[in-house]
Amino acid sequence: MSTQDSQQLAHSSGYALLSDRVMARISGPGTDKFVQGQFTQHVDEVTSERSLRAAACTHKGRAYCLTRLVRDDEDLLMDFDASQAEATMNHLKKYLMLFRGTSLEILPTARIIGLIGEASAASVAGDSAHALTQPGQTLQVGDSHLIRIENTADKAARYEWWQPTGEHPVPDDIPELAVEQWLASSISAGVPWLTEASQETYVPQMLNLQHLQGVHFKKGCYTGQEVIARMHFLGQLKKSLHRLSFNNTQQPPAVGAKLLADGKNVGEVVNAVMTGEHKGEMLAVMRHDASANALSIDGMDEASIKLEQLPYAVPEQQPSDT
Structure with a gap:
């Protein structure tokens, strides 16, 4: 990698398909009560216009899952690290059994796309994207959700584009970035993620x-x-x-x-x-x-x-x- 590439790695405009993450849907009458009892976030504050991060923790307060909550009509969407998704869901389903008629399922065709740069967001959502100025602000784009997240240290704007059906193509004018560039932007923004080696390690x-x-x-x-x-x-x-x-x-x-x-x-x-x-x-x-x-x-x-x-x-x- 050249010096020029390295200087631009964390803040190049473009998109990255976050193939290391999977999307899940919680639906049914016990959705909000289940999430309220297992995650660090107040579920009432997750709305169609506001998405928030959350953690699921052990009884000792150690996080085994870092996720984002997205309101999708009456349901909630969340994301898991692909390599840990099965184990995480199996653990959560032990508590979900208490809520009859409520389910937690992976969406096999869903995808999450990371976007860097205001121009990338505008290509996806038009001028409406400019209204997203603070982390957590969310805009519905058809049946998908465009979410403003934390800027990099160099103040490059970042977004996540959640597609429950995976049917929205990325506009041709947005260049593709390597996943490593997206991960570098997350580190620059001070946003961590858990791996198998760091699960149940930190409050x-x-x-x-x-x-x-x-x-x-x-x-x-x-x-x-x-x-x-x-x-x-x-x-x-x-x-x-x-x-x-x-x-x-x-x-x-x-x-x-x-x-x-x-x-x-x-x-x-x-x-x-x-x-x-x-x-x-x-x-x-x-x-x-x-x-x-x-x-x-x-x-x-x-x-x-x-x-x-x-x-x-x-x-x-x-x-x-x-």
């Missing part, structure tokens, strides 16, 4: 989900709520998601690779992608008191690490006055 706040419209602290009881609420209201969060760049390596660090400061483990890699020759970006959950130290990656002594700014505020990462 949602450690992944900054409360700053990504993913946690509602005033809703009723749900699985894992006690731990999540205690961490929030008692100020017990000691580590959270940071964005970092790395250089002088031919491959990205593995998920779960340890971050070291003065030889001590201060965090671990959540997501990483190469953005150019010998360089890339990553998201890592790291102790707040370690961010000012010189960092290294365990087992990658040649790599240099630099802390980068997230495009949204994380007050918990600021030094305490006390």
Whole structure:
């Protein structure tokens, strides 16, 4: 990859077919009650004009699923990592059994398309797309949903185009991007995703989900709520998601690779992608008191690490006055 390519990797305009994700539909009379009891988001705030992130957690408050909730008439749509979808759905269906007549099913022909750039969104939805200025704002396009999501650190606009039927072709004037470019844009935007190696590892706040419209602290009881609420209201969060760049390596660090400061483990890699020759970006959950130290990656002594700014505020990462 050339230097020019690497400089543009995270913010080139275009589209990427997110083939690593699948879409599911929850339908039936118990849809909202089921979601309310299993996810960190308040389901009443998910409307035809507003889509929100959410997590599903264990009883210990550890996230095993990060998803997005999209209102589709009386139903709710959500997405899963394709490699984890079957296991995640099997787990959720244990709770769904309590709601007679309510189902959770994968939509086999559905697809999710990532869009970067306001021009790409306008090609899909016309001038109406310009009304989408804030993360979560949603516009119905036929039977599909165009959702504004978080900008990259360079302020490139990003969107997701949810197609439950998969019948909407991408306009010819939108160039196709590699999936790696979309993943790089997500890291630049400070938006993590879970893999098999990171499931059930983090409380949602450690992944900054409360700053990504993913946690509602005033809703009723749900699985894992006690731990999540205690961490929030008692100020017990000691580590959270940071964005970092790395250089002088031919491959990205593995998920779960340890971050070291003065030889001590201060965090671990959540997501990483190469953005150019010998360089890339990553998201890592790291102790707040370690961010000012010189960092290294365990087992990658040649790599240099630099802390980068997230495009949204994380007050918990600021030094305490006390």
